[in-house]
Amino acid sequence: xxxxxxxxxxxxxxxxxxxxxxxxxxxxxxxxxxxxxxxxxxxxxxxxxxxxxxxxxxxxxxxxxxxxxxxxxxxxxxxxxxxxxxxxxxxxxxxxxxxxxxxxxxxxxxxxxxxxxxxxxxxxxxxxxxxxxxxxxxxxxxxxxxxxxxxxxxxxxxxxxxxxxxxxxxxxxxxxxxxxxxxxxxxxxxxxxxxxxxxxxxxxxxxxxxxxxxxxxxxxxxxxxxxxxxxxxxxxxxxxxxxxxxxxxxxxxxxxxxxxx
Amino acid sequence: xxxxxxxxxxxxxxxxxxxxxxxxxxxxxxxxxxxxxxxxxxxxxxxxxxxxxxxxxxxxxxxxxxxxxxxxxxxxxxxxxxxxxxxxxxxxxxxxxxxxxxxxxxxxxxxxxxxxxxxxxxxxxxxxxxxxxxxxxxxxxxxxxxxxxxxxxxxxxxxxxxxxxxxxxx
Amino acid sequence: xxxxxxxxxxxxxxxxxxxxxxxxxxxxxxxxxxxxxxxxxxxxxxxxxxxxxxxxxxxxxxxxxxxxxxxxxxxxxxxxxxxxxxxxxxxxxxxxxxxxxxxxxxxxxxxxxxxxxxxxxxxxxxxxxxxxxxxxxxxxxxxxxxxxxxxxxxxxxxxxxxxxxxxxxxxxxxxxxxxxxxxxxxxxxxxxxxxxxxxxxxxxxxxxxxxxxxxxxxxxxxxxxxxxxxxxxxxxxxxxxxxxxxxxxxxxxxxxxxxxxxxxxxxxxxxxxxxxxxxxxxxxxxxxxxxxxxxxxxxxxxxxxxxxxxxxxxxxxxxxxxxxxxxxxxxxxxxxxxxxxxxxxxxxxxxxxxxxxxxxxxxxxxxxxxxxxxxxxxxxxxxxxxxxxxxxxxxxxxxxxxxxxxxxxxxxxxxxx
Numbered sequence: 001x002x003x004x005x006x007x008x009x010x011x012x013x014x015x016x017x018x019x020x021x022x023x024x025x026x027x028x029x030x031x032x033x034x035x036x037x038x039x040x041x042x043x044x045x046x047x048x049x050x051x052x053x054x055x056x057x058x059x060x061x062x063x064x065x066x067x068x069x070x071x072x073x074x075x076x077x078x079x080x081x082x083x084x085x086x087x088x089x090x091x092x093x094x095x096x097x098x099x100x101x102x103x104x105x106x107x108x109x110x111x112x113x114x115x116x117x118x119x120x121x122x123x124x125x126x127x128x129x130x131x132x133x134x135x136x137x138x139x140x141x142x143x144x145x146x147x148x149x150x151x152x153x154x155x156x157x158x159x160x161x162x163x164x165x166x167x168x169x170x171x172x173x174x175x176x177x178x179x180x181x182x183x184x185x186x187x188x189x190x191x192x193x194x195x196x197x198x199x200x201x202x203x204x205x206x207x208x209x210x211x212x213x214x215x216x217x218x219x220x221x222x223x224x225x226x227x228x229x230x231x232x233x234x235x236x237x238x239x240x241x242x243x244x245x246x247x248x249x250x251x252x253x254x255x256x257x258x259x260x261x
Numbered sequence: 262x263x264x265x266x267x268x269x270x271x272x273x274x275x276x277x278x279x280x281x282x283x284x285x286x287x288x289x290x291x292x293x294x295x296x297x298x299x300x301x302x303x304x305x306x307x308x309x310x311x312x313x314x315x316x317x318x319x320x321x322x323x324x325x326x327x328x329x330x331x332x333x334x335x336x337x338x339x340x341x342x343x344x345x346x347x348x349x350x351x352x353x354x355x356x357x358x359x360x361x362x363x364x365x366x367x368x369x370x371x372x373x374x375x376x377x378x379x380x381x382x383x384x385x386x387x388x389x390x391x392x393x394x395x396x397x398x399x400x401x402x403x404x405x406x407x408x409x410x411x412x413x414x415x416x417x418x419x420x421x422x423x424x425x426x427x428x429x430x431x
Numbered sequence: 432x433x434x435x436x437x438x439x440x441x442x443x444x445x446x447x448x449x450x451x452x453x454x455x456x457x458x459x460x461x462x463x464x465x466x467x468x469x470x471x472x473x474x475x476x477x478x479x480x481x482x483x484x485x486x487x488x489x490x491x492x493x494x495x496x497x498x499x500x501x502x503x504x505x506x507x508x509x510x511x512x513x514x515x516x517x518x519x520x521x522x523x524x525x526x527x528x529x530x531x532x533x534x535x536x537x538x539x540x541x542x543x544x545x546x547x548x549x550x551x552x553x554x555x556x557x558x559x560x561x562x563x564x565x566x567x568x569x570x571x572x573x574x575x576x577x578x579x580x581x582x583x584x585x586x587x588x589x590x591x592x593x594x595x596x597x598x599x600x601x602x603x604x605x606x607x608x609x610x611x612x613x614x615x616x617x618x619x620x621x622x623x624x625x626x627x628x629x630x631x632x633x634x635x636x637x638x639x640x641x642x643x644x645x646x647x648x649x650x651x652x653x654x655x656x657x658x659x660x661x662x663x664x665x666x667x668x669x670x671x672x673x674x675x676x677x678x679x680x681x682x683x684x685x686x687x688x689x690x691x692x693x694x695x696x697x698x699x700x701x702x703x704x705x706x707x708x709x710x711x712x713x714x715x716x717x718x719x720x721x722x723x724x725x726x727x728x729x730x731x732x733x734x735x736x737x738x739x740x741x742x743x744x745x746x747x748x749x750x751x752x753x754x755x756x757x758x759x760x761x762x763x764x765x766x767x768x769x770x771x772x773x774x775x776x777x778x779x780x781x782x783x784x785x786x787x788x789x790x791x792x793x794x795x796x797x798x799x800x801x802x803x804x805x806x807x808x809x810x811x812x813x814x815x816x817x818x819x820x821x822x823x824x825x826x827x828x829x830x831x832x833x834x835x836x837x838x839x840x841x842x843x844x845x846x847x848x
Contacts, residue, residue, distance in 0.1 A: 041692065069509045073305045103315075103322075115305035138704070142509065145695060146703035181713075221703075224512075224519045231520070232691020238285055239687055243680040245278040250673045252274060257467055257665055292517035296492055301514040 029178055031149050032156040034211060038218055041233060044226050045219050050081035052198050053216025056209050058091075059196050061140065064132060064187075066120035069141035070220055073114040079226040080219055088114060095119040133173045135186035144214070144221040151218045153179065158210040161189040308431035310423065313367070321383060323372060326430045330372035330380055331418060332391075333428065336402065341365045343389065344403035354413045358403040361417055369420050369428060370404045376411035391415070459645070464664035465671045466651035468829050472542040473649070474678030475535050481679055482532040483637060487630050489525040497577065499623035501616035504579035505705040523694040529571050530697045531686050533720035536564060545772055547760030548650040554752040556643040561749045563636045568721065570629040573622040580702030581712050587614045587622070589715060593728075596735040613708060654761030655825055663829040714789065722786030723779050727805070729790045730798040740802065747809045754809055756817025764823040768816055775808050 037046045054075065057067070072092035075083045083091065092112040097119050100107035112119055122128035129136050138146075147153045160179035164170045170184065177185040191206045198204055219225070309326045313333055316322055321334035336344075344358040345365075362368045372391075374381050379395035386392030387408060388401035398409030405414040420430045437458040439445045448454040496515050498507040511518035540560070543549055549557035572590060576583045591608045595601040610617030648657060648664075657663045665671070689696065697719060701712045717725050727744050731737035747754070762769045778801050785798035 069506065069513065071302070071305065073301075074513075077301075102312075115302070142703045146700055148700040150700075228519065228523075228691055228694075232687065235687050235691060236684060238288075239680055239684040242278070242281055242285060243677065243684065245274070245281055246673065246677040246680055249274055249278050250677050253669055253673055257670065292520050293488065293492055295516040296518060296521060297495065298516055300496075300510075300516060300518070302510065303514075 031152040031179060032159060033152055034155055034214075036151055036215070036218070038215070038225055041229065043229055045079070045215060047082055048200060048202075049212045049215045050219055051083065052200070052202060052208075053212035053214070053219075054081050054083075055198065056196055056213040057140075057216055060190050060209075061213065063121055064128070064137040065140045066122070066128075066137075067118045067141045067220060068120055068139055070118045071114070072112060072116055072118070074220075074223060076114070077223070080223060081216070085114075092116065133186060137187065140217055140220065142221045144218045146221075151214050154217060155210050155214045157185070158191055158214070159206060308429055310427055310429045312426055313428055314426035318366075324430070326418065331430055332368070332370055332372040332383070332404075332415075334368040334383075336362075336366055336368055340389070340402040344401060344405075347401065347403075347405075351407075353406045356403075356405060356414055358405075361403050361405070361414070364422070367428070368402075368404060369417065369430065371416040371418055373415065374398055374411055375406065375413040375415060376409070381415070461666065461668040463645060463667040464648065464657070464660045465667050466649050466657060466663060466829055467665045467670070468651050468653065468663075469649065469671070469674075470652055471674075471678055472538065472545075473651075474675045475539040475542065477675035478535045478679050478682050479532070479539060480637065482528060482535055483630065483633060486525060486528050486532060487634070489521050489528065490627070490630065492521050493525055494627060497623075499577065499620045501579060501619055501706070504577065504619060508578045520690070523690045527686065527689045527694060527697060529574065530718070530720065531682070531689070532567065533571070535682070536567065537720070540564070541776065544775070545762045546650055546652055547654055547755070547757075547762065549752045550755065550758075550760050551752065552647045553644075553650060556640060557752055558749055559636055559640045559643060561745070563633055563640060565745060566629055566633050566636070568724075570626060570633065571718065571720070573626040573629070575702075575718060576619065576622050577626065578702060579619060579706045581704045581706055581710075582699045582702040582715070584614060584706035584708065585711055585715050586717060587618060591618070593738045593741075596738045598735070615708075650760060651829060652761060652763065653826060653829055654759065654764070655829065658828040659830070716787055719783065719787075722784075723782035724786075726782040726786035726798045727802045729786075730795065730802045744802075744805060747806065751809065751813075755813045756815075757813075757820060757822070758817070759822045759825070764825055765816075765820055766823065767820045771808060771812050771816065775805070778804050778808070 037044060037049070057065075072088055075081055075091060076085045076088035092114055095112040095116075095118075096109050097112055097116060098107050099110050102108055122131065125136055144150050144154060149156070156179035157177055160177045162176055162178050164176035164183075168176065168183070170176050173186065175185050175188055176183055191209050193206060194204050196204050196209065202208060222228075306327065309324065311322075311324050311333060313322070313335070316333070316335045318335050319337045319340070321332055323330045323332055325331070341358075341362075344362075347358075349355040349357070358365070361370070372380050374393040374395065376393065376396055376398055379393050381391035381393040381398070381400060383391055386399035388399050390402045390404060390407075391400040392398070393400075393409065393411065396410050398411035399407045400411075400415060401407050403414075404417075406412070418430055420428055423429045437448075437455045439448050439454050444454055493511060496507065496511045496518065498504060508522070511522050513519075515521075543557065543560070572586065576587045591605055591614065594604045594608060597604055606612060608618070609615065610621060651657075699716065704712075716722070724741050724744060728737045728741040731740045757765060757768065759765055762772055781797065781801045782805065785794055785801065788794045790798065
């Protein structure tokens with residue numbers, strides 16, 4: 001009987017997981033899987049990949065996609081791409097933004113500082129829509145967490161452009177994507193072989209660029225992931241040891257109570 | 262009791278459990294305390310650049326830096342002379358004007374009274390400097406405390422001249 | 432009970448205790464005689480206390496950084512996640528804490544159902560518990576709205592629209608709830624205010640819940656009254672305290688796994704998209720712990736009746752002590768009830784499962800059958816079972832060697848009911 005009880009209990013927990021699986025399971029096709037370095041108990045970001053990923057983002061994506069929750073200082077913070085402070089400053093100074101008002105009551109333009117948020121490509125969502133055929137290129141700050149399937153999904157979409165099957169008609173300005181929900185995407189295929197030139201000499205294949213930029217986006221969505229994994233490991237080990245201590249303390253205490261409990 | 266050794270072993274187990282548990286409680290409390298410290302976005306706002314080209318001699322401006330007012334005063338020759346002629350022995354918090362204003366024409370200091378944090382008024386008080394209306398502290402033309410309850414001179418923040426017209430505070 | 436004649440040893444203690452008997456209270460809590468045969472399912476009361484306090488503490492901390500305004504809410508949550516020192520830890524604790532809280536409360540409730548803890552003389556404990564459960568659902572729902580993601584917004588829209596089912600005044604009620612003509616900033620701000628308030632109401636009710644528990648004392652796996660306190664019970668401290676602590680630590684290990692390694696597993700990806708009143712997500716689901724009720728709501732084709740059925744499914748629990756006509760508490764001695772109990776567990780799991788699926792075709796049919804069975808269990812089976820069931824003889828006392836495992840086997844016992 002007790003055993004039965006336990007089984008049901010375990011099923012109950014598994015169930016909670018499963019519900020999520022079902023929701024996620026409405027996909028068209030099995031996603032491409034990448035062995036991400038940031039998955040798993042000791043998962044960490046690959047610094048070089050993050051730096052390359054930033055390069056892909058800034059050269060390819062940033063003209064349409066904002067990342068308004070990030071600041072330039074983040075690029076130099078621990079657990080991220082870890083550019084040097086000077087590099088991050090140099091990156092920031094490439095961007096201009098409107099500040100003010102000054103003492104004359106006028107707005108002025110200045111170059112961005114470390115403390116500034118990433119400068120957005122458009123003034124507002126309406127402009128972004130108007131410039132992109134009526135469809136808003138989503139902000140990419142938490143994009144990896146905002147799509148079920150996460151990093152694999154975005155990686156798959158980046159590499160999922162294909163000719164539509166014969167039974168599917170696609171309007172102008174819409175593209176066919178194997179992995180996109182509904183298969184229709186407004187974004188033209190952003191990646192092509194050798195599109196960017198990596199400073200570290202890595203060959204810029206489509207797969208490489210997709211992997212790098214998704215790594216960058218995964219960090220952007222979860223900037224404290226490395227700290228989380230590190231503290232988490234310690235916390236769980238600690239809890240297990242303390243549970244064992246508590247267990248033996250309990251056994252010893254209860255040994256005073258006459259048996260048959 | 263079955264034997265005499267048992268209590269000792271038991272004590273060790275309990276003590277170890279208590280001690281180990283206390284460490285964990287401490288570790289769990291720290292994030293709850295640390296979250297109230299200045300966060301990363303606040304710490305990043307460390308420096309402000311100010312254009313001072315339009316300030317006439319004898320005039321001052323007040324700018325906000327880290328949420329506090331900073332007085333930037335372009336002093337006249339008389340004010341400089343007055344500040345530099347004071348004997349250190351007459352001061353509550355002895356400090357040379359030369360140390361407070363590296364470039365004697367410019368006095369840059371936190372406009373916060375060192376008594377309880379009010380903002381002193383300019384060109385008031387017995388020493389031609391600043392006067393704090395909250396509890397009557399008098400500061401001289403170098404921002405040094407001369408009379409009243411404040412214990413220290415007004416603080417000088419870290420700053421530098423980026424060029425002749427621009428001061429970077431912080 | 433022993434605390435009535437508790438006298439503090441120090442003079443100061445006595446002076447204080449005569450004026451405010453906190454020391455007596457503390458002595459009572461320490462000495463509170465607890466049946467010694469409680470199993471680990473009884474540790475969830477302590478675990479729940481921890482969950483409530485953990486949610487209140489982390490919640491107050493989050494409130495120091497959160498902004499309850501539609502334009503800023505989403506960003507302020509991300510500010511917590513990115514910039515505030517350990518903000519990510521505190522928020523993930525709070526977000527997963529609600530799931531752990533509900534996991535524990537469901538175990539707690541189903542333990543009560545199995546061992547008949549809701550029966551006389553513990554009906555008031557049970558009813559207070561149900562009120563707590565209801566307030567928990569309200570609190571969790573309003574808390575889910577605060578990040579102002581897509582799921583937040585649409586959950587708020589859908590749930591508040593339940594009230595539009597009320598005839599005649601439905602629209603006035605929803606407008607009143609929203610503070611406008613749709614879910615918007617005023618709604619967010621009031622949900623925040625109430626989300627902050629409710630946990631303290633729950634805390635007050637928890638104190639009453641424990642107070643009501645300490646009048647008759649704990650039920651226990653055998654479901655019979657304590658006969659001889661000296662033989663059948665142990666003092667709460669240290670015996671039950673250490674046992675609860677051990678269970679709590681094991682629970683915390685699971686909790687920590689979620690917080691540190693799967694913090695978004697129980698959430699929904701759409702809630703990382705900022706709320707947009709113009710676009711509804713393709714598939715709206717509530718958090719997992721509300722799914723069974725969601726399934727009941729959707730399985731009724733009529734709007735008003737669906738809402739009534741959903742609320743009735745909770746209300747039926749409130750009157751449970753009077754629906755169950757059996758005098759025997761523990762399912763250990765009720766072979767038939769035991770089977771129906773597991774059927775109910777299965778039924779609720781099925782309802783939860785269906786709540787996550789789109790309400791179409793076979794799913795809808797299954798959900799309807801499950802909904803019907805849910806009500807039949809409480810309204811028909813339980814009342815009838817009390818009269819029809821042939822129960823197994825109860826042991827004489829808690830201390831009597833109780834053969835939990837061999838109960839299904841041959842019984843030759845002295846006492847029968």
